[in-house]
Structures are given as structure tokens and as C-alpha cells.
Amino acid sequence: MERIPILKMGPFLLVTIQVDMHDRLAMSLQDDLTQKIVEKKARGVMLDISALDMVDSFIARMIAHIATLGRLLDAHTVVVGMQPAVAITLVELGLNLTGVKTALDVDKGITWLQSQMALEGMDDEDLEGEGDDANREE
Amino acid sequence: MQIVKSETLPIRSESQVVDVRQSVRKLSVALKFSLTDQTKMVTAASEIARNTLIYGLGGDVVIEELEDFNRKGLRLIFIDQGPGISDLDLALTDGYTSGSGLGLGLSGSKRLVHDFEIFTKVGEGTRITLTRWK
Numbered sequence: 001m002e003r004i005p006i007l008k009m010g011p012f013l014l015v016t017i018q019v020d021m022h023d024r025l026a027m028s029l030q031d032d033l034t035q036k037i038v039e040k041k042a043r044g045v046m047l048d049i050s051a052l053d054m055v056d057s058f059i060a061r062m063i064a065h066i067a068t069l070g071r072l073l074d075a076h077t078v079v080v081g082m083q084p085a086v087a088i089t090l091v092e093l094g095l096n097l098t099g100v101k102t103a104l105d106v107d108k109g110i111t112w113l114q115s116q117m118a119l120e121g122m123d124d125e126d127l128e129g130e131g132d133d134a135n136r137e138e
Numbered sequence: 139m140q141i142v143k144s145e146t147l148p149i150r151s152e153s154q155v156v157d158v159r160q161s162v163r164k165l166s167v168a169l170k171f172s173l174t175d176q177t178k179m180v181t182a183a184s185e186i187a188r189n190t191l192i193y194g195l196g197g198d199v200v201i202e203e204l205e206d207f208n209r210k211g212l213r214l215i216f217i218d219q220g221p222g223i224s225d226l227d228l229a230l231t232d233g234y235t236s237g238s239g240l241g242l243g244l245s246g247s248k249r250l251v252h253d254f255e256i257f258t259k260v261g262e263g264t265r266i267t268l269t270r271w272k
Contacts, residue, residue, distance in 0.1 A: 023152050
């Protein structure tokens with residue numbers, strides 16, 4: 001079965017959905033992303049849906065789950081590139097995706113993710129030292 | 139009112155749900171629906187197709203191109219011989235789900251199309267008709 005590629009971009013993970021997903025693919029994306037967040041100690045996830053010309057309630061739920069999973073694993077999620085027709089349809093469907101941060105494009109998405117990390121008082125250099133703490137003698 | 143064109147697609151697997159979406163998109167484009175109207179139709183089709191697969195235990199969709207006094211329309215008839223819906227009013231309520239979904243498939247789709255018809259009988263099956271006009 002095909003898998004949606006997850007790219008590492010510094011402390012963030014970038015997922016660009018470019019295929020018409022069937023339900024099982026959406027579920028495996030959720031699982032893969034969760035695993036990768038932990039494996040790569042990611043601080044943020046950017047979900048690029050600019051190529052999606054349709055988001056139904058199943059996919060909307062996957063997006064909401066990814067945001068929640070990210071939060072549980074100390075990563076911020078931002079969804080970028082929602083097409084206007086998709087936004088209109090989601091509102092009509094009755095979905096508002098509360099709790100999911102959105103941004104217009106990848107640039108704005110990265111800016112927001114970086115600002116979230118800055119707010120937490122951590123930057124790239126701090127991340128290098130993280131793995132050492134467990135071995136430090138007290 | 140005339141049925142200009144008609145095709146039937148099976149909905150017995152997840153990938154066939156994707157096929158239905160793509161067919162509905164293609165036809166909406168051919169009928170020159172606006173981008174927003176196309177998206178609404180495709181999304182409604184996706185919701186009901188999924189219901190047909192998961193709750194109806196598999197079925198078919200009849201896709202019809204309609205012509206009525208110079209206006210063109212797209213009609214989708216989803217049919218299954220599944221368990222049927224025992225409480226239709228409840229099923230049509232926003233947020234109600236008998237499964238693990240968001241409960242917006244039926245009630246939401248109703249809002250995305252011009253005409254929505256549902257006929258169901260417990261133990262026999264369900265037929266849902268979605269129509270959008272240009």
C-alpha cells in the first residue's frame with residue numbers, strides 16, 4: 001500500500017498530501033506521523049493540504065486527530081493551503097475544525113511554528129543538547 | 139425532466155469510494171458547475187458513498203445527468219441492501235453517529251445539495267438521492 005511521505009525540516013515535519021486518499025491511507029498517515037513525531041523529536045507538524053480539492057468529514061476528523069496527537073506529543077500542528085471551495089464546504093457541512101491552527105501557505109505556516117517554539121523559550125541550539133540530559137550525573 | 143446520461147458504479151471497497159468521488163468531480167466539471175458547487179457535490183457524494191460502504195455494507199450509486207426546462211443537473215442515487223436505518227430522525231441529526239464518525243455525513247450532505255431524499259427500511263436497505271442543479 002502506498003504511504004504519504006513525511007519530510008523532516010529541522011525541528012518540524014512536513015506532510016504534503018497530493019493524492020486522493022482512501023480511508024485506510026488516511027489512517028496510516030495518522031499512525032506514521034505519530035511515530036515520526038516521537039522518533040524525530042519533532043516540535044511541529046505542517047500539514048499541506050493545498051492539493052486537496054475535497055475534505056470530507058473523515059479527512060477533517062483525521063486532521064483534528066493529528067492536531068490532538070501532536071499536542072499530546074508536545075508538537076504544534078498547522079494546516080496550510082486550504083482551498084476556498086473546501087473551506088466553504090466544511091462550514092456548510094458543519095465542521096469548524098476548532099483547535100486546529102491554519103495558515104495560508106507554507107511560509108506563514110513555518111513562521112507560526114517557529115514563533116510557537118520561540119514562545120516556549122527553545123530554539124534550534126537547545127534541541128542539540130536535549131538527548132544528553134538523561135546521561136548527566138546529578 | 140429527462141435523464142440525459144446514466145452510469146452505475148459499485149461501492150464495495152474503499153478505493154471504489156475514491157472512484158465515485160472522481161467520477162462525480164468529472165461530471166460536475168463537464169456540467170460546468172462552479173468550483174464551490176463541484177466541491178459540495180463531491181464532498182456529499184464522498185460522505186454518502188462511505189455510509190453506503192460502512193453502514194450499508196456495500197452497494198451501488200447510479201449517477202445521472204439531468205435536463206429539466208433548460209437547466210442541467212446531476213443526480214446521485216445511492217442504493218444498498220444493508221440493515222437500513224431504524225431511527226431516521228435521529229440519524230439525520232447533526233453529530234449523531236452509530237459508528238465512530240463525526241455524525242455529519244447524512245445531515246451535512248443534506249445541506250450541500252439542492253434536493254435530498256432518503257428512503258430506508260430496516261432489514262431491507264437504504265436509498266439516498268442527492269441532486270444539484272446548475
